[in-house]
Amino acid sequence: MSLGLMCWATLGHFICGIIAALAIFKKNFWPSFLICNGGHFLMEMIELTYHPFKNHKVESGLNHAGDIVAFLIGWCIGFYIPWNPSKQIGRAHV
Numbered sequence: 001m002s003l004g005l006m007c008w009a010t011l012g013h014f015i016c017g018i019i020a021a022l023a024i025f026k027k028n029f030w031p032s033f034l035i036c037n038g039g040h041f042l043m044e045m046i047e048l049t050y051h052p053f054k055n056h057k058v059e060s061g062l063n064h065a066g067d068i069v070a071f072l073i074g075w076c077i078g079f080y081i082p083w084n085p086s087k088q089i090g091r092a093h094v
Contacts, residue, residue, distance in 0.1 A: 005066040013040075013067045017074025022083065032079060040071045 017036070025032035044064045051058050 004060070005062050006070070007063060007066075010066055010070045013070040014074040016040075017071040017076075018078035018081075020071075021075045021078030022081070026079070029079070033075070036075050037068075037072055041068055044068055 017040070020036040020040075021032060024036055044067055047059070047064070049057060049059050049061075049064075
């Protein structure tokens with residue numbers, strides 16, 4: 001949480017985007033895109049911007065946008081990685 005474009009949590013959004021793309025409808029672009037990125041967008045919209053008790057700003061709109069973009073980039077990388085664990089487990093790559 002930050003007032004700038006990126007913070008330490010932006011990396012977490014990026015990694016979660018990769019994981020979401022690998023886990024949710026890996027072979028279907030639009031359902032995966034809409035569920036993963038739409039869900040993340042909604043989460044960012046309802047996330048607290050102000051501290052609930054001290055009433056000061058803890059996160060800016062710019063930071064929300066940075067988190068959304070980081071998740072989207074992670075999702076794109078995760079969706080287009082040609083990775084199928086069921087075919088790779090226990091096999092040596094030559």
